[in-house]
Amino acid sequence: MTVQSGELRSAPRTAAPPSQVLLNPGPVNVDERVREVLRHPDVCHREPEAADLMRNVRAKATAICGGGAEHTSVLFAGSGTAALEAVISSVIPADGKLLVLHNGHYAERVSRIAAVHGIAQQRLEFGWTQPFDLDRVDAALAADPGITHVGMVHHETSTGMLNPLSEVGRLVARHGRSLLVDAISSLGAEELDVVADHVDWCVGTANKCLEGLPGASFACAPRALLEQLSTVPPRTFYLDLHGHYASQEHVDAPLFTPAVQALYALDRALDLSLEETVSRRSARYAGLSMLLREHLVRHGLEPLLTPEHSASSVTVFRLPEDIDYTHLHDRLKEAGFVIYGCPPPLGRVCRIATMGNLSEAQVRRFLDAFDQVVAALRATASQH
Numbered sequence: 482m483t484v485q486s487g488e489l490r491s492a493p494r495t496a497a498p499p500s501q502v503l504l505n506p507g508p509v510n511v512d513e514r515v516r517e518v519l520r521h522p523d524v525c526h527r528e529p530e531a532a533d534l535m536r537n538v539r540a541k542a543t544a545i546c547g548g549g550a551e552h553t554s555v556l557f558a559g560s561g562t563a564a565l566e567a568v569i570s571s572v573i574p575a576d577g578k579l580l581v582l583h584n585g586h587y588a589e590r591v592s593r594i595a596a597v598h599g600i601a602q603q604r605l606e607f608g609w610t611q612p613f614d615l616d617r618v619d620a621a622l623a624a625d626p627g628i629t630h631v632g633m634v635h636h637e638t639s640t641g642m643l644n645p646l647s648e649v650g651r652l653v654a655r656h657g658r659s660l661l662v663d664a665i666s667s668l669g670a671e672e673l674d675v676v677a678d679h680v681d682w683c684v685g686t687a688n689k690c691l692e693g694l695p696g697a698s699f700a701c702a703p704r705a706l707l708e709q710l711s712t713v714p715p716r717t718f719y720l721d722l723h724g725h726y727a728s729q730e731h732v733d734a735p736l737f738t739p740a741v742q743a744l745y746a747l748d749r750a751l752d753l754s755l756e757e758t759v760s761r762r763s764a765r766y767a768g769l770s771m772l773l774r775e776h777l778v779r780h781g782l783e784p785l786l787t788p789e790h791s792a793s794s795v796t797v798f799r800l801p802e803d804i805d806y807t808h809l810h811d812r813l814k815e816a817g818f819v820i821y822g823c824p825p826p827l828g829r830v831c832r833i834a835t836m837g838n839l840s841e842a843q844v845r846r847f848l849d850a851f852d853q854v855v856a857a858l859r860a861t862a863s864q865h
């Protein structure tokens with residue numbers, strides 16, 4: 482006898498979604514060479530083929546962060562926040578303190594993770610859309626020797642702001658503190674070098690500018706610092722960074738079941754990322770962003786940031802009074818394009834990303850669809 486709840490009996494089979502051009506800031510459209518690895522045969526995560534896979538992904542993740550022989554990466558099954566929470570909850574000791582450089586939604590997340598784990602922190606708030614004031618960072622570090630770690634988001638994806646990693650890295654190193662970076666939406670498309678930029682803890686994820694599939698994330702750090710964590714009591718069981726490191730590094734096996742298929746996809750995506758190089762990927766994304774920017778400005782959409790502060794992969798636009806975000810989103814979705822909203826403090830805006838396996842032809846088709854949708858929305862509005 483098969484047992485089914487009433488709910489299950491009435492649930493239709495989930496249909497495959499139509500093919501869509503994703504202009505949200507990850508997950509992204511992926512190269513077919515990444516998608517095709519999902520057809521690999523099933524594997525057991527405690528067999529040598531899974532160990533090879535994890536070793537390869539760790540080495541390539543470290544390479545994309547600019548790490549040398551003294552660095553390694555620790556893999557997590559989970560989205561970027563999993564690796565971020567593993568780092569924040571694991572590396573700041575009970576008597577430590579985190580200085581959070583805050584100018585948007587994802588810096589707020591860093592701060593909230595620290596708060597959940599009862600970690601002492603100071604928030605240095607610059608205001609959403611505002612660049613860091615390095616003099617204030619300098620002064621805060623000079624004023625409080627109790628600050629052991631500094632946390633920052635490299636690309637603040639909520640506003641599209643690229644924060645000045647190298648400058649902060651130099652400052653933090655000069656003060657002898659440890660720098661922790663959320664590079665979740667920058668790795669692969671923005672210059673970042675954990676050695677030159679003095680980054681101790683660098684967090685990345687598969688499904689943004691590395692152009693992999695969701696489900697895998699990682700933290701890159703010097704092996705010596707990871708070893709030192711053995712003396713720090715973990716604040717969480719599942720996200721204990723040292724536990725994952727020790728298992729992956731010394732036992733050559735995952736601590737818990739990894740997202741094996743997402744790791745195969747990440748392995749292939751990292752090959753493609755390393756082959757394209759960060760500078761060429763960054764130029765590809767930025768070229769598409771510029772195309773969007775020039776076109777949308779002509780329709781009265783105002784970019785939130787000037788190009789000098791903008792990351793290559795995300796542009797936020799203020800919407801004119803006569804364009805409603807939900808209508809815009811829904812009509813564009815019908816045409817096959819997914820755009821993204823923004824967290825509330827930014828008001829009437831929309832976010833358009835150019836990350837992923839996206840061609841100029843697709844962006845030009847999007848702009849045609851945009852013109853038609855906006856003309857239709859304006860025509861409807863003028864009839865009321």
Ligand SMILES: Cc1ncc(COP(=O)(O)O)c(C=O)c1O
Binds near residue numbers: 561
């Ligand atoms: C800078 C940054 N940090 C953290 C996250 C959270 O990542 P995830 O949704 O993969 O957990 C995002 C997602 O957009 C992000 O852009």
